[in-house]
Amino acid sequence: MSPQAIIWIVAAVATAGVIIRPFNWPEAIWAVTGAALLVLSGLLSPSNAIIGVANGTDVYLFLAGMMLLAEIARYTGLFDWLAAIATIWARGSAGRLFLLIYGVGTIVTAFLSNDATAVVLTPAVAAAVRAAKARHPLPYLLICAFVANAASFVLPISNPANLVVYGSRMPALMDWLPRYLVPSALAITATYGVLRWTQRAALKQPLAAVLVLPELSVGGRAAALGIAGTAIALLASSARDIPLGLPTTVAGTVTAAFVLVRTRTAPWTIIKDIPWGVLPLVAGLFVLVQALDQTGLIDALSAPLRSYARGAELLTAWMAGIVVALAANLVNNLPAGLVAGTAVHSANAPDQITRAILIGVNLGPNLSVTGSLATILWLAALRREGHAISATSFLKLGLMVMPPALILALGGALLFGPAG
Numbered sequence: 001m002s003p004q005a006i007i008w009i010v011a012a013v014a015t016a017g018v019i020i021r022p023f024n025w026p027e028a029i030w031a032v033t034g035a036a037l038l039v040l041s042g043l044l045s046p047s048n049a050i051i052g053v054a055n056g057t058d059v060y061l062f063l064a065g066m067m068l069l070a071e072i073a074r075y076t077g078l079f080d081w082l083a084a085i086a087t088i089w090a091r092g093s094a095g096r097l098f099l100l101i102y103g104v105g106t107i108v109t110a111f112l113s114n115d116a117t118a119v120v121l122t123p124a125v126a127a128a129v130r131a132a133k134a135r136h137p138l139p140y141l142l143i144c145a146f147v148a149n150a151a152s153f154v155l156p157i158s159n160p161a162n163l164v165v166y167g168s169r170m171p172a173l174m175d176w177l178p179r180y181l182v183p184s185a186l187a188i189t190a191t192y193g194v195l196r197w198t199q200r201a202a203l204k205q206p207l208a209a210v211l212v213l214p215e216l217s218v219g220g221r222a223a224a225l226g227i228a229g230t231a232i233a234l235l236a237s238s239a240r241d242i243p244l245g246l247p248t249t250v251a252g253t254v255t256a257a258f259v260l261v262r263t264r265t266a267p268w269t270i271i272k273d274i275p276w277g278v279l280p281l282v283a284g285l286f287v288l289v290q291a292l293d294q295t296g297l298i299d300a301l302s303a304p305l306r307s308y309a310r311g312a313e314l315l316t317a318w319m320a321g322i323v324v325a326l327a328a329n330l331v332n333n334l335p336a337g338l339v340a341g342t343a344v345h346s347a348n349a350p351d352q353i354t355r356a357i358l359i360g361v362n363l364g365p366n367l368s369v370t371g372s373l374a375t376i377l378w379l380a381a382l383r384r385e386g387h388a389i390s391a392t393s394f395l396k397l398g399l400m401v402m403p404p405a406l407i408l409a410l411g412g413a414l415l416f417g418p419a420g
Contacts, residue, residue, distance in 0.1 A: 031284025052290030061245030226255030325364030
């Protein structure tokens with residue numbers, strides 16, 4: 001068997017392990033083990049493995065900062081407080097509560113990333129629907145999964161996959177918004193409309209009217225100030241075309257220090273609950289993609305992409321967005337985004353194709369539970385709250401929710417977005 005074939009097999013098994021989690025082992029174990037096997041067997045040189053790890057530096061810094069911010073928000077009860085506000089404003093209306101939670105989820109995703117929505121907002125929503133005595137809580141919990149992907153390209157900071165697709169070529173904020181604001185609005189609206197329609201029977205349920213708003217703690221107020229300052233700092237960094245990883249880590253660290261001092265809390269109290277395993281998971285995926293690049297995969301994808309783009313740029317963009325959206329559900333959107341982004345850069349493909357691929361990477365995962373890290377994290381949070389949904393049930397729902405949002409977003413980006 002050729003070395004290229006073995007690399008493909010190892011990468012496939014490692015990716016399957018990340019998605020399926022045999023023996024309930026953490027996702028990171030499978031990605032890191034696959035990467036280590038390639039190096040120990042001599043199929044990938046240590047220097048190339050280091051290059052692969054280094055390629056993800058900005059993503060690690062971004063994730064570390066965002067996870068720190070999300071954990072601070074969780075620890076101080078900030079998201080629980082936001083969910084309580086939504087419950088009070090709902091005034092006993094199941095449909096109004098659905099809309100309000102969707103709105104909160106959109107804001108959290110846009111400014112704190114889709115992983116924060118999956119990990120931190122899900123328990124807050126579970127607490128809110130318990131307070132409202134909802135007989136059918138799942139419709140509200142589904143919001144956390146679907147809006148985490150639908151709103152994940154409003155801003156560059158909304159999803160680590162955005163950094164993966166663009167790499168060092170991340171557009172500045174003022175270039176990003178004309179590309180993605182309209183497609184994002186279409187995706188968010190379409191996802192809300194279809195999801196609300198599919199849950200219409202459950203949303204006829206009566207809810208208890210919650211009247212008392214819990215007081216936001218000193219730590220919660222400090223966290224809100226820190227997160228608002230972080231959002232401003234990151235938007236300013238993006239506007240100046242500064243890579244987002246280091247500013248995110250600095251902002252998260254400063255916010256955490258501010259909250260810890262205000263609340264006189266030991267740092268370990270926060271640090272121990274952060275899912276640090278996400279970082280080696282992403283590093284392992286970067287190494288696997290580096291190995292696949294060594295087999296000629298990127299060149300094999302780049303050549304036809306370059307050729308088709310010359311003769312039919314718009315059609316190629318449509319097809320690329322749809323194919324990547326589907327591929328994200330087979331291999332997870334981080335590896336799909338890494339491979340597709342690298343191929344696009346190698347082919348020097350037009351911006352329309354990059355836009356379509358990024359939309360596919362973000363929206364494709366709303367088809368199945370295996371599509372994105374955010375959805376995998378949401379499933380874990382769901383289980384911790386005593387709820388569950390089968391992969392088949394999610395797929396049936398995803399088949400209705402994802403395609404309209406994808407088509408509308410691609411249309412908004414390719415037909416009405418800036419040319420070139």
